[in-house]
Amino acid sequence: MSTLNFALKNQTGSNTVYAYITGQAIDNNNALFLLQADGKTAYYPTSPSATQTALAQDCAIPLGASGSTKTVTIPHIAGGRLWFVRDAKLTFYLNPGPALVEPSSSNPSDANYNLYWDFCEFTWNSSQLYVNITFVDFVSLPIALTLTNTSGTSKSVQGLPSDGLATICTALKTQNSKDSAGWDKLIVTTNGNNLRAVSPNTGITLDNTLFKTYYDSYVDQVWSKYTDTALTVNTQGSAGDVTAKVSNGKLTFSTGSISYDQPSTADIFSNSSGAFAVSGDATKDAITARLAAAFNRSTLLTDTNQPNGETVANYYQDAVTNHYSRICHATTSDNRGYAFPYDDVAPTDGADQSGSVYDPNPQLLTVTVGGASSSNSTNKSVNQGDTTTPSQGTQKKSRFAGLKKVMQKLSRKR
Incomplete structure (x- = not known):
């Protein structure tokens, strides 16, 4: 056909x-x-x-x-x-x-x-x-x-x-009333009517002052947690499970020479810049996908096994999340x-x-x-x-x- x-x-x-x-x-x-x-x-x-x-x-x-x-x-x-x-x-x-x-x-x-x-x-x-x-x-x-x-x-x-x-626009306004992070700025209107709600990544493109340091405190907590605790990431591919700890300021994995600097908020929302830029290494890119998802869903402080330790009920439960x-x-x-x-x-x-x-x-x-x-x-x-x-x-x-x-x-x- x-x-x-x-x-x-x-x-x-x-x-x-x-x-x-x-x-x-x-x-x-x-x-x-x-x-x-x-x-x-x-x-x-x-x-x-x-x-x-x-x-x-x-x-x-x-x-x-x-x-x-x-x-x-x-x-x-x-x-x-x-x-x-x-x-x-x-x-x-x-x-x-x-x-x-x-x-x-x-x-x-x-x-x-x-x-x-x-x-x-x-x-x-x-x-x-x-x-x-x-x-x-x-x-x-x-x-x-x-x-x-x-x-x-x-x-x-x-x-x-x-x-x-x-419904989404109302909820964004409600969330912004709780944390004043700028969620209401994701709403685009025309003639007083809701036209679209843009993602944080698009919002940053429209206003580069938006969400500048939003994830900083959460990232600091993640880096602190995995200084003493091992993080396991299932690549769901040939590399299987890989583990990592923070050493010398980098989240360093036991496989190859894969490591990550602390991602910025823009890295987390875009999934493709800075620490989360595509590397061309299949194993690292598989890890990046799972780390980026975990940061967007804010599950790294509650689940040390990503993504297999997660459940949908754990997604977006931290105050700092997407x-x-x-x-x-x-x-x-x-x-x-x-x-x-x-x-x-x-x-x-x-x-x-x-x-x-x-x-x-x-x-x-x-x-x-x-x-x-x-x-x-x-x-x-x-x-x-x-x-x-x-x-x-x-x-x-x-x-x-x-x-x-x-x-x-x-x-x-x-």
Whole structure:
């Protein structure tokens, strides 16, 4: 099978919703790919002579009135994104390469900045279809996934309810009233209405004074704890368990010459800078993923075995934690959704946090934008944190840990 159908459902309440599909065409030498407005014709842009060149084809796929479903057909795609925008169209540009200039949630001068848009991510190759919802950059339009395979079995990610953005924004304000850390500054509005809630990493891009020293006290406590106590990290790969202690100011592992300086708050929220920069060493990068996840979830003071000593009930319990991630998970209908780049890290055979579905034999992917008509968050304590173990998703996640970052690299060409 060289093509696959996606069913795109408009549940937004608006009769003007468009979808865009972008990525790299695996069967066409990984050429830059966009799907045209008819939902079936491929568009392979050529390299323009200048930056910020308009697309030569219309790639805005109309979904029809609210309640409608539009079926589109795609080839094998790597680093794919499925974009949705409400009440307008998105603007994409081409740079020489060709490289696609995508809408930005961190550049106020971007043509799309004040529009209501969002996206999910996917890769479909000869091995499987992998799809996830994402809150790594921001939250705006609710997106849900249902993947049905050729045997008729379906897997779902419920995503945010229709009032999810409002719930998240309220919870961010409540958290900020408790610690004055700046969580309310993650809320972006237009004409007095909530437009999106951005992640701390995006927030720092918009305001480099935000969260400067937020994690400092927690990191100091972690370094103190592991001066005398051994930390065990299961790489969930060929290196197995590795142990570490703090020596001469560095968290030093017993395997090879792997060590870490104390990460900054920016390192923790980005998962990719300073102490947590990608090294190219498979074992170190596996350790980095698990350390970064543990810092975002604030489990290093309570669990000396990462990630296998953790339970979902222990996530986000420290006062210093990634409250944006906590709130996003608590607001989704099944507690699942990528809220930081290594949110696919989980205990072996543990509960999925990343909001992903995957199958080697996909038949149909249904993607719903707009969310359920009412929120179940009234039965949760979003402001205090919800620690209910998700009822769905118990697949081993080690083979996907860090896949988010790979997909970002593939799909964010400028």
